[in-house]
Amino acid sequence: MTRFHAPSRRELLLASGTLFAWAYLPKLAQAEGRDPRFLAIILRGALDGLATVAPVGDPGWVALRGDNALTLDGKVPPLKLDDFFALNPAMPNLHRMFKSNEAIVVHACATPYRERSHFDGQDVLESGLPKPALGESGWLNRALANLAPGGRVDPNGSKAFAVGPVTPLVVRGSAPVLSWSPERILPASEDTVIRLLNLYRHSDEKLASVLEGHVKLAALERAGDMGQKPGGPDAAAGPAQVRAYFAEVAGTAAKFLARQDGPRVGALALDGWDTHYNEGIANGRLAQLLGALDAALAAVETNMGPAWSETVVALITEFGRTARINGTDGTDHGTGTVALLAGGALKGGRVVADWPGLKSGDLFENRDLKATIDLRAVLKGLLKDHLRADERALAENVFPGSAGVRPMTGLVG
Amino acid sequence: MLTGWTWIGLSEPTHGGEFVFVKRLHEPGEQIVLGKRYADTGVAQGRTVLADLARHPATAQHIARKLARHFVADEPPPSLVAKLETTFKDSQGDLKELAKTLVMAEESWAPERTKLRRPSEWIVAMLNIARVMAGQALLGEALRRPPAPNGYPDTEAAWIDGVAHRLDAANYFAERHAADTDPLALLDSGLGPLASAHTRDTIARAESRTQALALLVMAPEFLRR
Numbered sequence: 001m002t003r004f005h006a007p008s009r010r011e012l013l014l015a016s017g018t019l020f021a022w023a024y025l026p027k028l029a030q031a032e033g034r035d036p037r038f039l040a041i042i043l044r045g046a047l048d049g050l051a052t053v054a055p056v057g058d059p060g061w062v063a064l065r066g067d068n069a070l071t072l073d074g075k076v077p078p079l080k081l082d083d084f085f086a087l088n089p090a091m092p093n094l095h096r097m098f099k100s101n102e103a104i105v106v107h108a109c110a111t112p113y114r115e116r117s118h119f120d121g122q123d124v125l126e127s128g129l130p131k132p133a134l135g136e137s138g139w140l141n142r143a144l145a146n147l148a149p150g151g152r153v154d155p156n157g158s159k160a161f162a163v164g165p166v167t168p169l170v171v172r173g174s175a176p177v178l179s180w181s182p183e184r185i186l187p188a189s190e191d192t193v194i195r196l197l198n199l200y201r202h203s204d205e206k207l208a209s210v211l212e213g214h215v216k217l218a219a220l221e222r223a224g225d226m227g228q229k230p231g232g233p234d235a236a237a238g239p240a241q242v243r244a245y246f247a248e249v250a251g252t253a254a255k256f257l258a259r260q261d262g263p264r265v266g267a268l269a270l271d272g273w274d275t276h277y278n279e280g281i282a283n284g285r286l287a288q289l290l291g292a293l294d295a296a297l298a299a300v301e302t303n304m305g306p307a308w309s310e311t312v313v314a315l316i317t318e319f320g321r322t323a324r325i326n327g328t329d330g331t332d333h334g335t336g337t338v339a340l341l342a343g344g345a346l347k348g349g350r351v352v353a354d355w356p357g358l359k360s361g362d363l364f365e366n367r368d369l370k371a372t373i374d375l376r377a378v379l380k381g382l383l384k385d386h387l388r389a390d391e392r393a394l395a396e397n398v399f400p401g402s403a404g405v406r407p408m409t410g411l412v413g
Numbered sequence: 414m415l416t417g418w419t420w421i422g423l424s425e426p427t428h429g430g431e432f433v434f435v436k437r438l439h440e441p442g443e444q445i446v447l448g449k450r451y452a453d454t455g456v457a458q459g460r461t462v463l464a465d466l467a468r469h470p471a472t473a474q475h476i477a478r479k480l481a482r483h484f485v486a487d488e489p490p491p492s493l494v495a496k497l498e499t500t501f502k503d504s505q506g507d508l509k510e511l512a513k514t515l516v517m518a519e520e521s522w523a524p525e526r527t528k529l530r531r532p533s534e535w536i537v538a539m540l541n542i543a544r545v546m547a548g549q550a551l552l553g554e555a556l557r558r559p560p561a562p563n564g565y566p567d568t569e570a571a572w573i574d575g576v577a578h579r580l581d582a583a584n585y586f587a588e589r590h591a592a593d594t595d596p597l598a599l600l601d602s603g604l605g606p607l608a609s610a611h612t613r614d615t616i617a618r619a620e621s622r623t624q625a626l627a628l629l630v631m632a633p634e635f636l637r638r
Binding site for chain 2: 119122186196198199211
């Protein structure tokens with residue numbers, strides 16, 4: 001009978017052996033004296049681009065979202081990015097980076113996927129393929145594997161880095177992967193508990209009442225504590241825990257990427273963005289998550305240290321959400337959304353968008369913000385200019401079938 | 414009348430561990446069990462009592478109920494219990510015949526899944542769908558090592574309060590195994606037509622494979638059998 005136990009981070013590092021072996025590997029080729037880092041953060045659940053970066057300058061904006069529309073003269077005003085767009089007030093760090101030209105927002109963009117399944121959408125997002133196909137590898141791993149030796153990142157001397165209990169597809173593949181997982185994973189999210197409760201209420205009264213009792217108990221526990229308990233086995237993940245977890249995984253990724261002998265590309269995934277109900281404006285579930293994400297970005301910036309000036313962090317999600325609010329104060333699966341880029345290597349301080357408009361006729365299927373930019377163009381542009389990936393390799397191997405999608409220029413300085 | 418029933422010490426090389434009747438330890442005299450008198454015939458006294466108990470109608474009922482409760486439902490259909498009772502009496506307690514009756518009875522296959530899987534059963538079911546090997550004491554039930562000879566409680570009341578804790582285990586499991594799963598395919602192969610439309614819908618709309626897998630192993634059809 002095999003014994004099953006979760007490896008501690010120390011064991012993972014020692015077992016991988018690679019962390020300490022790097023001193024003996026060939027020095028990373030540093031063409032042009034640059035040493036770029038790339039971190040992909042996958043936001044699972046479909047991030048609401050319109051609530052993250054609100055098109056406050058669009059005359060149709062308030063009509064669309066009513067009380068849920070962030071407006072500059074509203075109770076909790078968003079942070080101005082330019083004359084048309086403003087950032088959700090939960091993200092002051094990203095705003096600061098934007099003002100220092102170290103962040104770019106790409107809006108109304110999406111992958112070529114137009115259905116509404118999270119699994120398939122995430123597949124397309126991470127595999128880099130034009131259609132879902134339970135993929136074996138992701139575009140970031142293939143990009144690393146395809147880099148010409150002697151270029152900016154030596155594929156033979158560097159591994160891809162993955163943080164989290166599961167290696168995200170985006171960074172899986174033939175290029176070797178080093179992975180790290182925090183010792184404590186988050187307990188099930190409150191959203192998961194609520195979905196389960198809904199299921200039980202439909203089909204199993206006994207289970208529903210047991211779970212309800214548990215939820216009430218956990219809420220009481222939390223209300224009675226001033227500080228957040230480190231989450232005993234009964235508690236679903238609360239906002240402070242989520243915030244701490246986001247900062248821990250992102251911050252650790254940065255620590256590894258910052259090292260002289262460390263990996264140069266990495267990825268991690270953050271869940272919770274599927275805000276079907278109680279999305280909230282400045283105080284709801286989304287704002288809490290964005291706040292946690294903002295803290296995570298700050299942790300990356302801090303831990304990168306001087307390497308921040310060589311860094312690009314790309315925050316991407318599988319698709320957007322409906323333009324209008326639904327009956328439960330949330331939004332449903334949509335199309336166009338934002339891609340957030342942060343890092344000192346960027347030519348930042350801009351919102352890149354080919355704005356499709358918000359009138360009914362402008363919406364995709366009269367439902368969603370239309371996508372006018374193919375996300376692959378953004379990613380190809382970053383890989384090409386920041387990591388010096390070959391354009392042909394990008395079109396054929398990294399994003400197969402994307403020959404018609406031109407890499408976006410001018411993102412990286 | 415069981416006094417004197419013991420076994421030979423394990424250290425004895427030839428017969429260690431075997432049953433032995435030690436007359437010296439046997440309480441002499443007649444015994445009365447359930448109103449019937451049993452003369453002191455040494456080891457035969459005890460054997461006779463056991464045989465009579467086995468033939469007692471209450472025994473047939475008890476075993477029948479226990480079997481039905483374990484395999485089918487906390488409150489088993491009386492018709493099923495009756496069938497098993499009859500088989501027990503007719504076959505003089507032949508367990509093979511009882512098993513046959515249980516499997517052949519229509520009541521055993523009623524589509525409603527009502528038995529709450531005990532933690533060990535649930536974990537095994539989880540692991541089966543992921544085809545992973547593990548063994549661990551979890552959620553209050555050490556695999557293969559019950560705390561007392563009467564084993565683990567068999568009704569839902571004993572285990573259902575722990576269901577909320579299973580969510581934690583489900584989450585932990587899902588985090589580690591979600592990567593290569595197709596949750597809907599797993600739903601089909603794990604539960605097939607037994608999955609309700611609600612369950613199917615809940616899993617299809619999950620925000621990530623991890624959440625889908627956790628919800629799958631926590632679905633009522635997966636928690637019950």
